[in-house]
Amino acid sequence: MSLATETGTRPATGFRVTRSQRNVAWTGAGALIVVVVLALFPYIVYSGTTAVLVQAAIVLTLASMWNLLAGYAGLVSVGQQAFVGLGAYSVLILALHGTSPFAALPVAAIGCGVAALPLWWLVSRLRSGYFAIATWVLAATIMLIIERFSSIGGGTGMPLPGLAGYDPALLTADTYWAALSVTVLAMLAVYLLLRSRLGLVLTAMRDDEVAARSSGARVGLARMLVFVVAGAGCGAAGALLAISQLQVQPGAVFSVQWTAEMAFATIIGGLGTIEGPIIGTAVFIVLQQTLASYNAWYLIVLGLVAIAVALFARRGLWGLVDTHLNVRLFPVGYWVRLAAERPRGLLTRPWRR
Amino acid sequence: MAWVNAIIQGVLTGGLYALFACGLSLMFGVMKVVNLAHGDLAVVAGYIAIGVITVTHVPVLWSFLIVVPVMAALGYALQRTVIQGALDRSVLTTLLVTFGLSVVIENALLQFFTANSRAIGTGLPLVSGSFSLGSQIQIAYLLVVIFAVAVVVLLGLQYFLSASRYGRLIRAVADDREAAQLAGADHRHVFGIAAAVAFGTVALAGLAYGMYSQLSPTTGTDTILLFAFAAVVIGGLGSLWGTLLGGVVLGVAQQIGAQINISYEVLAGYLVFLAVLVLRPQGLTSRRAGA
Numbered sequence: 001m002s003l004a005t006e007t008g009t010r011p012a013t014g015f016r017v018t019r020s021q022r023n024v025a026w027t028g029a030g031a032l033i034v035v036v037v038l039a040l041f042p043y044i045v046y047s048g049t050t051a052v053l054v055q056a057a058i059v060l061t062l063a064s065m066w067n068l069l070a071g072y073a074g075l076v077s078v079g080q081q082a083f084v085g086l087g088a089y090s091v092l093i094l095a096l097h098g099t100s101p102f103a104a105l106p107v108a109a110i111g112c113g114v115a116a117l118p119l120w121w122l123v124s125r126l127r128s129g130y131f132a133i134a135t136w137v138l139a140a141t142i143m144l145i146i147e148r149f150s151s152i153g154g155g156t157g158m159p160l161p162g163l164a165g166y167d168p169a170l171l172t173a174d175t176y177w178a179a180l181s182v183t184v185l186a187m188l189a190v191y192l193l194l195r196s197r198l199g200l201v202l203t204a205m206r207d208d209e210v211a212a213r214s215s216g217a218r219v220g221l222a223r224m225l226v227f228v229v230a231g232a233g234c235g236a237a238g239a240l241l242a243i244s245q246l247q248v249q250p251g252a253v254f255s256v257q258w259t260a261e262m263a264f265a266t267i268i269g270g271l272g273t274i275e276g277p278i279i280g281t282a283v284f285i286v287l288q289q290t291l292a293s294y295n296a297w298y299l300i301v302l303g304l305v306a307i308a309v310a311l312f313a314r315r316g317l318w319g320l321v322d323t324h325l326n327v328r329l330f331p332v333g334y335w336v337r338l339a340a341e342r343p344r345g346l347l348t349r350p351w352r353r
Numbered sequence: 354m355a356w357v358n359a360i361i362q363g364v365l366t367g368g369l370y371a372l373f374a375c376g377l378s379l380m381f382g383v384m385k386v387v388n389l390a391h392g393d394l395a396v397v398a399g400y401i402a403i404g405v406i407t408v409t410h411v412p413v414l415w416s417f418l419i420v421v422p423v424m425a426a427l428g429y430a431l432q433r434t435v436i437q438g439a440l441d442r443s444v445l446t447t448l449l450v451t452f453g454l455s456v457v458i459e460n461a462l463l464q465f466f467t468a469n470s471r472a473i474g475t476g477l478p479l480v481s482g483s484f485s486l487g488s489q490i491q492i493a494y495l496l497v498v499i500f501a502v503a504v505v506v507l508l509g510l511q512y513f514l515s516a517s518r519y520g521r522l523i524r525a526v527a528d529d530r531e532a533a534q535l536a537g538a539d540h541r542h543v544f545g546i547a548a549a550v551a552f553g554t555v556a557l558a559g560l561a562y563g564m565y566s567q568l569s570p571t572t573g574t575d576t577i578l579l580f581a582f583a584a585v586v587i588g589g590l591g592s593l594w595g596t597l598l599g600g601v602v603l604g605v606a607q608q609i610g611a612q613i614n615i616s617y618e619v620l621a622g623y624l625v626f627l628a629v630l631v632l633r634p635q636g637l638t639s640r641r642a643g644a
Contacts, residue, residue, distance in 0.1 A: 076448040078389065122627060125634040128444050129387020130590070132452070133582040134630070137623055140579060144620040256574060260456040267449055296460035303457035310449040311438050 027330075038180055042173035050176040054244050056285045057179035058237045061186045062262035063269070063277035063284075065233035068190060070263070071272035072202040073226040074209060076128065078259050079135025082119070082142050083112045083231045085254035087238025089146060092248045095162040096152070102178055105239040109182075112235020116228045124224070136256065143254035157249030160242055175244050182236045189229065190274060191330050198222055206272050234258075260299060264306040270316025274330040279317045354489045355612060361490060363608035367601030368500030369565060372558045373581035374588075374596045375506060376551040381590070383527045383547040386436060386447045390454035392578030394552065395559030397458060398424050399568040400466060402473055402560055413473065413564075421556045428552025429545040436548065437541055455574060462570035470569035473560065499561045503600075506554055507593050513550065523547050583626040589636025598637055 042050055062080065069075045090108035095101045123134045147155045163171060193199055201222045204212035213219050242248050261284065269280025284302065291298040309316055315323070377391050388394075401423060402416045411419075435454070439446040483493040514520040525533040526543045534540055562568065562577065580603060588599025603622045610621020629636065 070445070070449075074445060076445060076452070078452060122630055125630060126586075129381065129389070129448055130582070130586070132387065132389060132448055133578065134586070136574075137579050137583060137626060140575065141620065141623040141627065144623065148616075148620075256456075260452075263449070263452060264456075267453075296464050299460045300457050300464065303453045303460070307435070307450050307453040307457070310446050310453065311435070311442070314442060314446070 035180070035184055039177065042176055047169070047172045050172060051244070052285065052289065054176055054179040054240070055288075056281055057183040058240050058244070059261055059265055059284055060277060060281040061183050061233055061237040061240075062258060063265040063281055064186050064190050064274075065230040065237075066259070066262040067266045067271065067274075067277050068193070068202075068226050069230050071266065071276070072194075072206045073223045074128075074205060075223060075227065076132045077135045077227075077230070078132045078256065078263075079123075079137070079139035080230065080234045080262060081254050081256055081258040082135070082139035083116070083234035084238035084241065084258045085139070085143060085146070085250065086112050086115055087235030087240075088242035088248045088253040089152065089238075090235065091239045091242045092152060092158070092160055095160055099162070101160060101162050101239075101243050102174060105178060105182070105236065105243070108239040109232045109236035112238070113228050113232030115235075116231025117224075119231070120224050120227045124220075124227075139254055139256070143250050146254075147250050153248065153250075155250060157247065157252070160246050160248060163243075163246065175240075178243065179240050182240055186233050186236065187274070189233070193229065194274065194330075198225065202226070257299070260303070264299075264302040266316075267306040268302070268309050268316055270318030270322075271314070273315070273318050273322070275321075276316050276318045283317070354487070356609070358490045359608040359612040360605055361486075361492065362496070363605030364601050365492070365496040365500050365604070366608065367584075367597070367604035368496070368503035369558075369561055370580050370584045370600035370603050371597040372499065372503040372506060372554065372561055372600075373577050374584040374600060375503075375510060375593065376553075376555040376558065377578075377581045378585050378590075378593065378596050379510065379547060379551040379554070383523055384432075384436070384440065384544050385444060386440065386451070388436075388551075389448065389451040389578070390458060390573075391555060391581065392573035392576070393455050393458040393462075394424070394427075394573070395555045395562065395577045396462065396568050396570065396573040398556035398559035399473060399563035400462065402563065403471060403568075406473070417557075417560060420560060421553050424556035425549040425553040428548040428550075428555075431552075432545045432548030433541060437544060440544075455578075459570050459573060466570065468569060468571075470567035470572070471563075472567045473563035495565060499565065502557065502561065503597065506557065507597055510550070510554075511593055519543070519546050580622070583622060587626055587629045587637060589638040592636070592638050595636055595638035602637065 038053075041053065062084070066077070066080060069077050069080075087108045090111050091101050091104045094104035094107060099107075119138060123131055123138060126134045146152070152158065166174075194202060201212065201217040201219065204215070204217050205219055205222065209219065238253060241253060245252075265280035265284045266277050267280070268283050269278065270276030283305075287302055288298045291301065313319060373392075373395070377388060380386050380388050380391075398420050402413075402420045405411065405416045405419050406413060435450060436447060439450040483491050485491055512520075514524060522533070522538055522543045523546065525536070526538055526540045530540050533543075558577065558581075559568070562572070584599035584603050585596055586599065587602050588595030588597070602625060606625040607618045607622040611618035613621075
């Protein structure tokens with residue numbers, strides 16, 4: 001944590017520590033241009049394309065959250081569908097009481113973040129594998145409880161009210177903009193989180209938890225915070241899901257398939273990097289669109305690819321890019337540079353387990 | 354009387370849940386692997402049995418002689434390849450890989466055998482029949498047999514681990530892998546044997562559930578894996594007899610829930626699981642604090 005200041009005061013040693021590479025201004029500008037272009041899409045492309053992009057936005061948001069959990073905090077949650085479901089149901093309940101679903105979206109996200117606290121208290125007692133199944137049981141329990149309330153559709157679910165008066169073209173565009181905002185905010189949140197002091201703790205945990213603990217990093221607190229942020233993010237994705245499907249069905253929103261999708265996208269793209277989920281989501285959407293007419297085959301193929309990547313290329317596709325080109329789109333690490341030498345990552349190199 | 358009936362039925366289904374759980378417990382105890390594909394593999398065993406019976410027309414109980422060794426061999430093979438490969442990397446990787454396997458198996462079953470649920474038809478009077486206690490309590494022979502099988506499997510596991518050559522090897526490797534290796538144990542082979550035994554019990558669990566109820570591609574996760582896990586946590590991690598107690602508590606909770614309202618069956622079991630997690634996270638039998 002004090003490395004930057006410490007080395008900053010000792011310029012005589014001949015090296016300096018910086019956050020960024022030379023390309024950072026360019027990637028920042030590039031990201032801005034990409035977002036602006038994406039925001040103009042409803043005026044340019046067919047609504048079928050924006051529908052696919054809404055789906056991609058949901059997967060990318062989920063994958064970024066799962067990446068925080070599994071990639072940095074070492075929490076393999078198989079129960080993130082709990083938050084997808086809670087987010088969707090929050091929108092439904094608020095819409096039933098007359099709130100616009102779009103206004104309900106941020107409320108749903110915050111509500112899911114708050115709900116994550118007591119759930120964390122329950123599951124944080126368990127470690128690794130048992131934590132994974134406990135979150136799964138928790139998701140199943142929440143679904144069973146929600147199914148008891150017939151006023152919100154019981155076991156069959158119900159259509160989302162409040163959007164009947166919308167012009168269809170405007171609804172498609174608004175849904176797309178909402179999806180884009182959620183994803184950009186989620187990515188920005190992850191980026192800022194990793195740049196903060198907590199990000200150092202998280203990066204240290206990712207690389208070596210025991211070493212992080214023994215250096216005084218507050219691992220428990222960092223884990224809790226990540227679980228809460230991931231809860232809010234997955235809740236926002238669930239709210240988007242409800243708006244884009246115009247229907248909330250307990251079996252669909254609480255399906256473990258959501259966790260499978262976010263996990264596979266993250267693993268394939270690269271666990272423990274911000275860029276990984278983006279690449280993973282791209283692979284996911286391409287495969288899903290290609291295999292769309294073969295039912296569940298896309299999940300089978302994705303699962304097999306994810307297993308192979310987890311075994312043989314642990315840093316995923318982005319890891320392959322990174323190893324060969326040594327670039328990062330999001331400067332969240334530190335670079336140690338000797339004077340007059342090419343940039344070389346030391347502290348930023350992931351997976352030094 | 355209805356409540357007494359619920360408790361008796363609950364205790365007996367507890368045997369089934371203990372049977373679900375012992376493979377999960379064994380693999381965690383020895384290899385520190387939580388096999389998230391546990392339940393789906395049990396369903397695979399059940400589907401293999403249905404296939405074997407349909408093709409060869411052997412009597413149901415004979416199919417056990419085929420399915421259990423096949424699953425044990427699959428367990429050894431999977432452990433020596435994929436699971437060991439993941440273990441060599443990190444515990445996190447074992448979770449990613451077994452979760453991947455779980456999703457792949459479930460969707461492959463869905464793709465090839467549709468979402469229809471199917472039972473292992475037995476036609477045996479011992480399996481489909483029941484006997485009465487008093488006027489209101491009907492006890493299925495099958496549940497009694499399953500309970501007995503669960504107890505026999507647990508006794509057998511305990512004997513195997515404490516007295517047999519391979520059992521001693523397994524315990525030695527589980528306790529201290531490097532020391533066992535220095536003494537000449539091949540830990541990969543020993544892990545393979547442990548996985549084969551665990552998969553054998555997984556096969557029994559799948560067959561038992563297929564005869565007791567119906568199997569569908571999603572049964573593996575939403576019933577077998579989650580109930581097995583709840584039984585393990587309620588009973589206390591790492592204790593074989595605790596697992597039986599956990600299964601019984603889960604079974605009784607579900608039956609009492611079903612007695613109140615049939616749709617509360619599963620929920621009641623999970624609520625007891627969560628209550629144990631809050632009040633006694635080390636489980637009912639374990640004395641050590643912390644999991």
